[in-house]
Amino acid sequence: xxxxxxxxxxxxxxxxxxxxxxxxxxxxxxxxxxxxxxxxxxxxxxxxxxxxxxxxxxxxxxxxxxxxxxxxxxxxxxxxxxxxxxxxxxxxxxxxxxxxxxxxxxxxxxxxxxxxxxxxxxxxxxxxxxxxxxxxxxxxxxxxxxxxxxxxxxxxxxxxxxxxxxxxxxxxx
Numbered sequence: 001x002x003x004x005x006x007x008x009x010x011x012x013x014x015x016x017x018x019x020x021x022x023x024x025x026x027x028x029x030x031x032x033x034x035x036x037x038x039x040x041x042x043x044x045x046x047x048x049x050x051x052x053x054x055x056x057x058x059x060x061x062x063x064x065x066x067x068x069x070x071x072x073x074x075x076x077x078x079x080x081x082x083x084x085x086x087x088x089x090x091x092x093x094x095x096x097x098x099x100x101x102x103x104x105x106x107x108x109x110x111x112x113x114x115x116x117x118x119x120x121x122x123x124x125x126x127x128x129x130x131x132x133x134x135x136x137x138x139x140x141x142x143x144x145x146x147x148x149x150x151x152x153x154x155x156x157x158x159x160x161x162x163x164x165x166x167x168x169x170x171x172x173x
Contacts, residue, residue: 011115012127014094015080019117023080027073034066076116086162092135094127095162100135100144100155107158110135131155 015023041059050056087093097111108123112135115126125132134146135157144155 013080013114014083014127015114015116016095017082017084019114020077020080020082023073023077023116027070027077030066030070030073034063034070037063037066080114080116090139090160092138092157092160097161097163098135099158099160101158103154112136 037059041056041063044053044056044059047053047056083094086095092098092112094112094114097109099107099109101107110123110125110131112127112132113124115128118124118126118129127133127136130148131146134144134155138144138157140157140160142157144157146153146155
């Protein structure tokens, strides 16, 4: 019997239209991939002894992970709220691209998005992350204290912008 863990806290159900389109496309693509895996699994099963058939075991595990992702997406997509409008205020809210400066003068830019579309490589951070939570409702020139674990950092908000096109149209990759 495994060790009991409390359930993870429920993440925010907000997403940009571009992020929603990406998840919908992923669901379509994964169904196509599943069909191919099922064919490969059937071919591996036809080879005989399944207990020592590495291909069969691998495809069975792959099919399980695909089915898990499909179930997740089918449950998650209907409960997401697509945010299509930019706020009419000059503070930091969902969809904002915020440029900040730390104590050493290094500047970084973050875009606050939903938890389902975060990407550290492109500086898309979840609205549930400690940095985004600290930045929410702040204005230009405000100082923000961000506490991540035992570390504390002070950031200054340099600029805030909303890209209406990025909230309205899905991006092509």
